[in-house]
Amino acid sequence: MKKKGWKELPMAAVLPGEWSTEQFPTGDWRVERPIWDEEKCVQDLMCYLSCPDSAIKIEDGRMVGIDYQFCKGCGLCAYACPPKAKAITMVREGK
Secondary structure (H helix, E strand, O other): OOOOOHHHOOOOOOOOHHHOHHHOOOOOOOOEEEEEOOOOOOOOOHHHHHOOOOOEEEEOOEEEEEOOOOOOOOOHHHHHOOOOOOOEEEEEOOO
16 A cells, blocks of 8 residues: 555544544533634634634534534634634633
8 A cells, every 4th residue: 555645645634533523522621711703703714724623613614603512712713813803712711
């Protein structure tokens, strides 16, 4: 079997269904929660690309919300959000 070159590999890690983050809810222990402001959102989907837990909800190619059952509050989505838009901000959990 010939090894694939880097150009032939998928753009991101690919895990079989039974090992994907969609099978393991993580949202009950976060310290911070991302809050999404739909009116500020420019729909560039950088938050979706940066989320390690598949917590960004997408429908018809647009962000429609955050699945807090799977969000661990890492803040990568807020960091990836364009500075001029800042549609996602992190707030302390429970506030």
